[in-house]
Amino acid sequence: MQDLEQKKQKCRAWFKNLRNKICTEFEKIEEEYVKNSNDTKKFSRKKWQRETVDNSDGGGGEISLMKGNVFEKVGVNISTVFGEFSEEFRKQIPAAEDGKFFATGISLVAHMNSPLVPAVHMNTRFIATAKDWFGGGTDLNPIFEVEKDTKDFHKSLKKACDSYCDD
Numbered sequence: 001m002q003d004l005e006q007k008k009q010k011c012r013a014w015f016k017n018l019r020n021k022i023c024t025e026f027e028k029i030e031e032e033y034v035k036n037s038n039d040t041k042k043f044s045r046k047k048w049q050r051e052t053v054d055n056s057d058g059g060g061g062e063i064s065l066m067k068g069n070v071f072e073k074v075g076v077n078i079s080t081v082f083g084e085f086s087e088e089f090r091k092q093i094p095a096a097e098d099g100k101f102f103a104t105g106i107s108l109v110a111h112m113n114s115p116l117v118p119a120v121h122m123n124t125r126f127i128a129t130a131k132d133w134f135g136g137g138t139d140l141n142p143i144f145e146v147e148k149d150t151k152d153f154h155k156s157l158k159k160a161c162d163s164y165c166d167d
Contacts, residue, residue: 004132007128008126013103016167018106022106023142026071029070030069030070033070041066041068041071041104043063043066044066045062045064045075046062046063047060047062048061048128050081052083056083058082061078062077062079064076064078070111071110071112072111073109074108075109076106076108077106078104078107079103079105079107081102081103081104083101084100092131094131094133095127097130098129102127103125103126103127103128104125104166105124105136106124107122108123109121115143116143118143119142120138120141122134122136122139123137123138136150138157140153
């Protein structure tokens with residue numbers, strides 16, 4: 001069994017790899033859309049660091065942003081932060097009696113240029129206190145809802161999630 005430090009680093013690397021795969025696929029969509037043009041869009045990246053009071057809090061992340069022909073704006077961001085929860089907040093978090101935490105994850109927001117294509121939001125994270133767990137969510141936000149698409153989205157998402165559940 002992996003110790004917690006190994007698990008943290010494995011999760012952090014997994015989120016970075018997932019971000020890279022997602023950005024590559026979004027760029028491929030842009031390339032396909034303008035295949036007979038030189039107007040191909042790519043992600044720009046910017047690192048950030050968490051402001052800290054002392055060395056007990058820290059971390060940072062990387063913002064990946066693209067404005068394109070298909071995508072009005074798409075961001076695929078990763079972060080890894082650690083520190084100590086406030087006295088009040090730690091009461092709401094499982095196994096956070098000492099307040100210490102580690103969190104790493106990915107956040108995606110994609111807004112399309114076409115009103116016929118839904119916006120999508122997704123975030124997933126790994127959090128560790130004295131316990132550790134994954135959390136997150138996703139949704140589609142269509143301007144013009146198509147009931148069949150909504151059902152297909154939820155069915156596909158359930159199938160993907162269920163594949164990781166132990167029965």
